[in-house]
Amino acid sequence: MRANDAYFEIIADTLEGLEPSVRAQFLQRFFLAIAHVEIPENKAIALWDEVLARKTHLSERAESDVSMQTALVDVLISAGMIRVPVVLEYDDLKHLHRSAVTDPLTGLYNRRLFSETFDKELNRARRYTHPLSLVILDLHRFKEVNDKYGHPRGDEVLRAAAATLKRSLRTSDSAFRIGGDEFALLLPQTDSAQASALSRRVGVVFAEILRPLELTISVSMDHGVSTYPQDGEQRDQLIHVADERRYGAKQDNHRRLEAETPASPEAPARDRLGDSAKSAAKVPEPA
Numbered sequence: 001m002r003a004n005d006a007y008f009e010i011i012a013d014t015l016e017g018l019e020p021s022v023r024a025q026f027l028q029r030f031f032l033a034i035a036h037v038e039i040p041e042n043k044a045i046a047l048w049d050e051v052l053a054r055k056t057h058l059s060e061r062a063e064s065d066v067s068m069q070t071a072l073v074d075v076l077i078s079a080g081m082i083r084v085p086v087v088l089e090y091d092d093l094k095h096l097h098r099s100a101v102t103d104p105l106t107g108l109y110n111r112r113l114f115s116e117t118f119d120k121e122l123n124r125a126r127r128y129t130h131p132l133s134l135v136i137l138d139l140h141r142f143k144e145v146n147d148k149y150g151h152p153r154g155d156e157v158l159r160a161a162a163a164t165l166k167r168s169l170r171t172s173d174s175a176f177r178i179g180g181d182e183f184a185l186l187l188p189q190t191d192s193a194q195a196s197a198l199s200r201r202v203g204v205v206f207a208e209i210l211r212p213l214e215l216t217i218s219v220s221m222d223h224g225v226s227t228y229p230q231d232g233e234q235r236d237q238l239i240h241v242a243d244e245r246r247y248g249a250k251q252d253n254h255r256r257l258e259a260e261t262p263a264s265p266e267a268p269a270r271d272r273l274g275d276s277a278k279s280a281a282k283v284p285e286p287a
Helices: 003-016 020-035 041-062 068-078 090-101 111-128 142-149 151-168 192-213 235-260 267-281
Strands: 132-140 174-177 182-188 220-228
Touching: 003 020, 003 068, 020 041, 020 068, 041 068, 090 111, 111 132, 111 174, 111 182, 111 235, 132 142, 132 151, 132 192, 132 235, 142 151, 151 174, 151 182, 151 192, 182 192, 192 220, 220 235
Parallel strands: none
Antiparallel strands: 132 182, 132 220, 174 182
8 A cells, every 4th residue: 555545545444443523624624735635624524424425336346446546536536626636646536537447358448438439530520521430249159169168258249349449440530448348449530341341350359369269169259240321320329220130140141150069970860769659658639
């Protein structure tokens, strides 16, 4: 624990044992000394409680422990009490922001940032009359990997998918993890044909990155593409179209795999035996 963190923890422990009136006086002086903010005694305790609640909220969102000083400055800035962070270190602020917008397992941007970025890119596409393509992908047969090998190996497959997307995209493109095994790509100034070509390239790269895992299950990527403006002008419309096309691709993959899987030579015999047994077991209807 760094010195500043330890200091704030000692303050928190000390406050627990104080009477409310004494605690209010202490906190009033504490806020004045630490952040140069004058707060009435009758509001000091409520403000401290808000700091504690904010620390819990930020830690849950970042999925790691956020310091008391970070929570304190966040509360004071939100309340308009200070304009410049006088306590929060820049590295802490940068880490907090990064944690809030990225998926901890894959390092890709998360669903929250996907929505925000999509709206910004749509506005930019409208302003400059450029196409904008959305690709939604998921992992075909991913559940079978979890069932056969366990979730740690499934996590390796998800990280391989993320590495594939990072390797395949341009600097202007963005990749997001939006669900369990679902991913999204935003491709500015990219038409439908270009987005489809990129999606096929992603599939090839994914197969190469998966090879060292030596899976006996053939995991691949199903994808659906939609493009502004021909497929829709709103975010929800474009997501719906891409989802529908991804579902169609998934069905095509199922049919292709079934066609490629050779039928067992014993199956017809078993079927005939089963039909005979059913006939023998059938009870005749009364006349």
